[in-house]
Amino acid sequence: MLGDDMSDALLAFSHVTVIRDNATILDDFSLVIPAGQHVAVVGPNGSGKSTVLKLVTRDLWPLARPESSVTVLGQDRWTQWDLRAAIGIVSNDLLATCTRKVTGRDLLLSAFFGSIGLWPHHAPTPSMHERVDEILAWLGLPHLADRLMTRMSSGEARRLLIGRALIHRPRALILDEPMTSLDLGAAHEVRATMRALAQEGTSLLLVTHDLADIVPEVGRVVLLKQGRIAGDGATAALLTTETLTALYDRPVEVTHRDGHYHAW
Numbered sequence: 713m714l715g716d717d718m719s720d721a722l723l724a725f726s727h728v729t730v731i732r733d734n735a736t737i738l739d740d741f742s743l744v745i746p747a748g749q750h751v752a753v754v755g756p757n758g759s760g761k762s763t764v765l766k767l768v769t770r771d772l773w774p775l776a777r778p779e780s781s782v783t784v785l786g787q788d789r790w791t792q793w794d795l796r797a798a799i800g801i802v803s804n805d806l807l808a809t810c811t812r813k814v815t816g817r818d819l820l821l822s823a824f825f826g827s828i829g830l831w832p833h834h835a836p837t838p839s840m841h842e843r844v845d846e847i848l849a850w851l852g853l854p855h856l857a858d859r860l861m862t863r864m865s866s867g868e869a870r871r872l873l874i875g876r877a878l879i880h881r882p883r884a885l886i887l888d889e890p891m892t893s894l895d896l897g898a899a900h901e902v903r904a905t906m907r908a909l910a911q912e913g914t915s916l917l918l919v920t921h922d923l924a925d926i927v928p929e930v931g932r933v934v935l936l937k938q939g940r941i942a943g944d945g946a947t948a949a950l951l952t953t954e955t956l957t958a959l960y961d962r963p964v965e966v967t968h969r970d971g972h973y974h975a976w
């Protein structure tokens with residue numbers, strides 16, 4: 713599945729090792745995700761999924777070795793602003809860190825300023841408002857523009873977070889456990905939004921341990937176990953009872969219906 717040319721890959725990790733508190737968290741990890749592909753990274757708790765994302769956001773750095781590199785769209789150096797323009801990141805932590813009262817419109821507008829909610833010195837331009845209106849319309853949520861985030865359902869808030877990540881028209885979206893704490897209806901709405909994005913050409917990189925998150929557009933799955941890649945291939949080939957039982961070291965049964973997977 714790996715592309716030969718890493719220069720135009722959306723993300724490329726080459727021989728990356730991450731050590732924290734004397735423990736090896738990622739062990740000689742190499743992975744290339746071509747632009748345009750939709751990929752799910754699946755693995756048990758503690759397998760290193762979030763660590764992979766933290767390498768992209770530069771919250772973590774790999775062990776400095778000549779053969780080791782992490783690139784985003786072929787570049788091994790980037791600022792937070794470059795990154796946000798290239799890749800939208802949907803993290804459920806974002807709202808948890810916000811203690812102020814923020815409306816839906818301000819949540820999206822503040823993406824232009826790298827903040828959560830607007831401050832008096834921020835001066836959103838008419839074109840910024842237009843972009844926000846465009847995204848709210850695309851999400852089908854224009855009625856949430858003036859509503860406080862604290863008065864929205866979890867599904868509405870989660871979809872607005874996706875909208876926020878889209879503000880700079882990124883080529884790809886990274887979603888870290890997108891359905892956490894959503895009920896069935898809200899999860900269905902978020903999945904529909906993910907599917908629409910994928911169908912419109914935005915790459916999805918989905919990090920999850922719940923197979924139900926893996927929408928039918930996701931054609932490739934990477935399995936992580938104890939900081940190493942335990943499998944990488946077509947979704948249908950990897951999401952099987954046998955593979956998942958080996959991944960989780962316990963009996964797991966996988967079912968597949970209408971393009972959706974479930975495990976228990």
Ligand SMILES: Nc1ncnc2c1ncn2[C@@H]1O[C@H](COP(=O)(O)OP(=O)(O)OP(=O)(O)O)[C@@H](O)[C@H]1O
Binds near residue numbers: 755764
């Ligand atoms: N701040 C830290 N210091 C030391 N070790 C850490 C730290 N944060 C995470 N780890 C360890 O790194 C390993 C990988 O953690 P990571 O969060 O990447 O896993 P994950 O696959 O995302 O797990 P989860 O599904 O629970 O979110 C785990 O063994 C974890 O204990």
